[in-house]
Structure formats: C-alpha cells, structure tokens
Amino acid sequence: MKKFFKIVASTLAGLMVVLLLACFFFYVKSALVARSNGKLLGQEAPLLTINGFSFRDLNKNGKLDVYEDRRADLNSRVEDLTNQMSLEEKAGLMFITMIGMEPDGSLAETTSLFNPLSLLLESTSSMVVVKKMNHFNIMQSPSPEIMVQWNNNIQKMAERTRLGIPVTVASDPRHGVPDAPGASIFTPFFSQWCSPPGFAAIGDTVLMREFGNIARQEYAAVGIRLTLSPMADLATEPRWWRINGTFGEDATISAQMTKAYILGFQGDSITDMSVECMVKHFAGGGPQEKGLDAHFPPGRQVYPGNNFKYHLIPFEKGAFPAHVAQVMPYYGIPVGQTGEDVGFSYNKQIITGMLREKYHFEGIICTDWSLVSDMKLFGMVLKPASAHGVEKLTTDERVLKIIDAGCDMLGGEALPERVLDLVRTGKISEERINSSVRRILREKFRLGLFDHPYLDKAGTSVFGKMEFMAKGRESQQRSLVLLKNEAQLLPLKSGVKIYLQGFNAADAKHYPFVVSNPAEADVIVMKLLTPHNPMTKYLLERIFHQGRLDFPAEEKAKLLKLIAQKPTITVFNLERPAVFPEINLASKAVIGDFGSSNEIILDLIFGKFKPGGKLPFELPSSMEAVEAQKEDVPYDSKNPLYPFGFGLSY
16 A cells, blocks of 8 residues: 555656646746747837927837827828838737736736646737737736736837837626626726626616716726627527627617617717727627527527517617727628528628628627637637638638628737738738728727827726716616515515525625524525536536526425525526526515625615616526527517516515
C-alpha cells in the first residue's frame, strides 16, 4: 500500500511539474510576442494648436488633416481617412471580437493556463497592432476605476498605431440582478433593473426610455460606447433559451419597448454623448425549430404559421423609426422564406434585399458571433461555427459570402487576413470594402471617439446615484406579476411566520419572522427557476437553458410534498414560460418574477407595494400544448394555464 501511495504521489508531482513548465512556456512565448508587437507601435499623437484650438495629430505628420479636425463635416472626415487607410487597416476595421482585461486594468498580453480566457483570446497587441482591429466587446466587470484604466490603456495603444484610429468598446447587457444568469453580464456597481420581459410586463415606454438614458450614462462612464442590444426578437417559441432577453411575444409591445430603449441609449440623434445600439436579431430570431437555439446545429427557424412578417414588426415600427445605428442578424436559416436556405448573415435577400433596399438601412450590419470559425480549446470544439446552410464552404468562401450578402462587420472573428486575400485575388473589390469602411468610420466619428477617447475617473461618480438605483428598484417592483391569490392570502401580515425555500440566508435577515423549519411556519414561500434540460453535445451548449419547460416527475413530487405541508406562495423566475399546472393547483398564491431581487419579492409578499405587471407571454398548460403550437405564432397554445396579458393586484 505504501508503494501504491508513493507511485500516486510521484505521478501527481510529475504532472504538477509538467503543468508548471507548460505555464512557463506559454507565458514566456506570449511575453515575447507582446514585446515584438510593441516594437511596431509608433509615438503618441502630438497636439497641434491652431487658432487657439488643440487637435490630436493622429497620423503624426505635423499637420492638421481633415479627419483630425473636429470642425470639419462628417462626410469629409470619413472620406479623408478612408483615402489614407491601407487595405490591411480597412480589413481590420471589419472585425469585432472578445478581448481580455487584466485585473489591474492593464492590457491582456500574456497567456496562462490558470486564466482560461487567455487561452481562447488573442493578445491585445496581436489584434490591435498586427491585425489592425479596433472593435472589441468586453465581458469582465471589475471596479469602475479599473475599467476606466483599461479603456485608457487600449485607447493609448490605438493612438500609437499609424493612423491613430480609436477603439470602439462594446458589451452585452449588464443591468440584470445577480440571479438572472444568461441574461446579462452582472456588473455590481451598475444600477439593477428587471429583465426585458419584465419591461414588457410593465408596458411603460417612459420608464423604458429612462432605463436607456441611465444605462447610457453608466456605460459611457467606463468607455462602453456600443451596446449589443436590444433584442427585438419575439418569444413565440416558449422553449427558446433567449426569451429572457426579449420583450415577450407581442409584436406591438416589442416595437414600443425597442423604440424607447434605443432612444434612451442613442438620443434623438447620435452625438458624442450617445451609446449606440446594435439591435438584434434581424429578421427575428424567435421561431427556433423545437426551441433549439441556432448557436448550434441544425440552426433552423421555421414558419408553420406563415408568420414571417409578424417578426419584422419590432424592426419596422421600433428599431428603424428610432434610427438605430447598427443591426445584427441572427444565426438561423429562415427556412423557406428566401430563394436560398442559408443563415441570415449569409443571405443576400435578407441583408441587401431587405435591410438595404426595402428598409433603406444605411447603418452598420454586423454578424452574430462565430459564423465562420469553430471556437476551440486545445483542439476541443466548444462551439462549432454557426455556418448554417454553408457548412461545406471554406473559411474564405464563408467570409466572401457574408460580405457579398451585404454585411459590414464579422462578429466574434479575427480574420482580416482572409479579407486581404479575397481582395488581392480579385474575388471582392476594394470599393466594396470601402463602402463598409465608410459606414464603420462614420459611427466612430459620430460618437466623438477620434476627438476624446480617454476617460476621467471622476466620471465614475455616476455609479451609486440614488435616483438611478431607485428607478431600477421601481422596474423590479412593477414587473412582478401576481398570477394567483387564493382566499386573498396576499399580502401577508407582519408577524406571519414564513419558511423560505430557494432564497439565501441574507434574505432572511430583513424578516425576523423567518423560521428554519417548515413545520414551524404559517406559510411557505418557495422560489423556483423555470425548468430546463439543455443539450450536452458541445461544452458551451450546456449553459443554455433550453429543452422541456416542465419539472421531471421526481423533482415535481418533492416540490408538491413540501407545498402540501403548509399554505405555499410559489414564485417563478420566468426566464422562459414555465409549465407547472400541478404546482399551480397546489399553491395558494403564485407570482411571476422577471429578475427582481429577493428582497423586493418579499416586500411584495408583505404588502409594501401592490403588484401591477401583466404577463408578456402566455404560460402553457402542458408540454403537449407547447409541442403542438406553431413556432412563429404568438399566444397559440391550447388552453394556457395563464393567458398573455394576465395579472392580478391586491
């Protein structure tokens, strides 16, 4: 036995040595690359003083170029810079992908096995200096001061490139509460609001626009000038994972919320105070076949109800009237809707025929993430390329087809060399590239990034503003939907002893009458998430809450056993439309939650405010009803447990 343990210890020690050597190798290699890339950078932009005004000499030629002159008209600045750009710089401009950030706000330059993100992403200098890229989306949420420091660091690196083109920083939504996984990047120092379906449950466009304006200020304070939102998709297929980012299944409500959201972020026109919106996902990503998300194969959107046009309404009456700056098509194939069954961003009839020609959209069209390349880690495919309908095309052929379709930017990719090869081999003209370059530069100029890309940490005083936090809490309160209140159980009177299930220990501190045993309670308050059983073929697919909406028999039996002990108030976090007829019948009261904090939910239960939300989608009565309904048609399940628009009050 001693010999066995000795062998095990020796093996583990050997593996540890190998791991440490590998870490050292990757670190040294990446550090050498970073040093080499740094040598390619030029000087910082000198300041030019002309007639008492200061200008940044971005191309360091000692004179004021038109694109450097903030007094010049927009089109002249765009044209001047386009003419100065090399083909390599133009190609780099057409890509946006994720980027790393070190904990102290320094640029991510080195690779470490202990930092998985560094294994997936290229170093900052490799993308900015070598590949000439200057659009990135960030996923981290350190302190405001660190985010400001990182912004200034990457803008300084961009300033030292040949033409000094600034970086546009983008982000997915960040204003959800902590227990809303998958809906946003939780950022604790941002104000916290209900989820998009919650805004639809409220139905107040004034509050929606107030959210956009507050979020704009918080984003801009840390350098985020592009939000990859809102989602104008319709929740007509209840099994779809991304329902929690939509404004529900009603096209009119979605259009109203989409318009107000964009106006809040962008304003009535784009200025250096705006945060631009990239509305998604044209032409509506809701009708996913059997609810299976098109991030992964087979990536089909189906229209058994012949209802394709219904999914255009939030764009026609919401995003486009609000003059949204950018549009993101979805991954899926709109089966049978065009002459070619390929994903939206590969589809020329959708991108050029509809967006450009029918709707006269002149802003940036950017693909969703990773349509061309597989996402891999040590050879393992985390997510295959979402090249639906064009799986047999080569990398170059995929890039060509996307650009030929009419897209300006490729998301989640860093392949400018492929664009270079396509132009140099005559497969695509430089003038076609220039048309996208002009659109992209136009937005950088409109946002004022060429003139003032740097941030002052004093701007972080916007965080923690009482009025911002209060508005966020208001949204959480107003979004809660009272679905059932048998015998007027709610609101509970002060002093009623409650047992909490699905809450955390901190929640109990606000209520001295919380007991630790259901037998001692007068009422049980149980919080549940919408059930799911995600696919497991690919690693990233496991985080997607998709599949069935009802509880497995064993889990349901346990829940019903608890409910049977005392009168129960069941709270459902409706990230998707849950199927719970037996639990509904057994519960004395039922509440629909769209991202409210536990404290606010308990405040509602004890009558500190009245419920007023209305369901933004129906709650089906069975999985059979879900499976029988049509993916593209709203509120069409048979005998729903609760219909669209339902909601009680006290």
